[in-house]
Amino acid sequence: MPKVQETVLEINLSALTHNYHYLKSKLQPETKFLAVVKAFAYGSDSVAIAKHLETLGVDYFAVAYTQEGVVLRDAGIRTPILVLHPQSLNADTLIDRCLEPSIYSARLLKDFIATAEKRGQTNYPVHIKFNTGLNRLGFGEQDIAGITEQLSATKAVQAKSIFSHLAASEDLTENDFTALQINRFKTFAETFKRLSGTTPWMHLCNTSGIINYSEAHFNMVRSGIGLYGFGNCDEEDANLQPIASLKSVISQIHEVEKGHSVGYNRAFTTSRKECIATIPIGHADGLSRIYGQKKGFVYINDQKAFIVGNVCMDMIMVNVTDINCQEGDEVIVFDAKYKANTLAESAATISYEILTALSQRIKRIIVGE
Incomplete structure (x- = not known):
């Protein structure tokens, strides 16, 4: 798949087909x-x-x-x-x-x-x-x-x-x-x-x-x-394929000097000179404020970047100080590899909640079959 340039939810119909047939295989034909x-x-x-x-x-x-x-x-x-x-x-x-x-x-x-x-x-x-x-x-x-x-x-x-x-x-x-x-x-x-x-x-x-x-x-x-794509336990999760991938992009990267605050209510203060990336997804998109203050995270170039400060309505800020990245790079909130239930567990909730909370303003893209 080409790298995304905005916040999107990719919906994989091939994964849906797999899950349907796997669950059907558990049933009698009638x-x-x-x-x-x-x-x-x-x-x-x-x-x-x-x-x-x-x-x-x-x-x-x-x-x-x-x-x-x-x-x-x-x-x-x-x-x-x-x-x-x-x-x-x-x-x-x-x-x-x-x-x-x-x-x-x-x-x-x-x-x-x-x-x-x-x-x-x-x-x-x-x-x-x-x-x-x-x-x-x-x-x-x-x-x-x-x-x-x-x-x-x-x-x-x-x-x-x-x-x-x-x-x-x-x-x-x-x-x-x-x-x-x-x-x-x-x-x-x-x-x-x-x-x-x-x-x-x-x-x-x-x-x-x-x-x-x-x-x-x-x-x-x-x-x-x-x-x-979720079986409510690790063993069954391995047999299923998450159909949804929530992706975004780095809009801007700031170098923030030591001792400076980031975001609303000055909820995060840098402990050294740090690089902070801003990403266009927020609590109006379904990424709850509970994921702020380093409870939540995203993946950038296969590295985990923690959310710093409070989740805003339309954006989050993540710490990329030790990640090799640049503006325009793709961001993975969750997908088939970095699963939604892992993110949900970081905030003591479940995959159902994070999935069903996704705003309809997020662009949907159908992939697969």
Whole structure:
């Protein structure tokens, strides 16, 4: 790849293909694959990612909010889309755009059925979300009889699937709790099927669930972070390829005399004559202020350069005193070699956060296939 001349996010579709096929290799041939493309496909480009995954034969997509699904439909995506956290006011839009809601509360079930009936729908697909221990969204076991009664009383909607979400599938020290969730989900599913007289799909596993709990793959699995190149542990990270490379450029280099300060609030003071490089990326681009004061770093000519002072809105300053570099040189924030989770760990956070925080003002460049 040619050296960049501005801040860009390169999105590698060849790496996406690799990750998709690797995760698919963990499944039985009949198990369906749902790709999670919420939050701009984990900070990348939801349309480009969804279009490529369609060519690979993905079975379903999932987004968090209704508008994210609208964006995909406007871009020509025709694969079924599950909306994980819709609100009652979204019901008409969901139907207009053929988006399938997760139904996680009695209020939402009542409101969506009313809209679907008013709109003359027949067997509109919905997905019933159960809470098996994450305690975030979803129905409990005590709600099953009421849910099935409401579904049986209408022809407007039908349960396409029932699903839940694992709380700690990446942490094998929590194996007992995950096993409890799996068994609880099986119990909920059997009760739902018995009372409803239907056999909806079942899905429970996220990326780490795919890798660690093959007995819980059921009819479909859902993968988010794994598609983007992270397996939540070093062993699985080695089997995946990060699709995103965040790159920038040195705008200017200053020689700052000993005892002089750098940046807002004079947060860094030189201990000797030092070379400070300014780079056009800041907290408005998603590089949080927490990475200031030498917690964060970038790579210039394969050497680590620590951020000095506070992260500014549109730029950072890094110490390049002992690095052979010049203005215009490429800067790597993270890529397939210098991974985002390493940078995230320096600030006691996770790759998900740094990826999904990336501003949409950063230019996206599609590379690979």
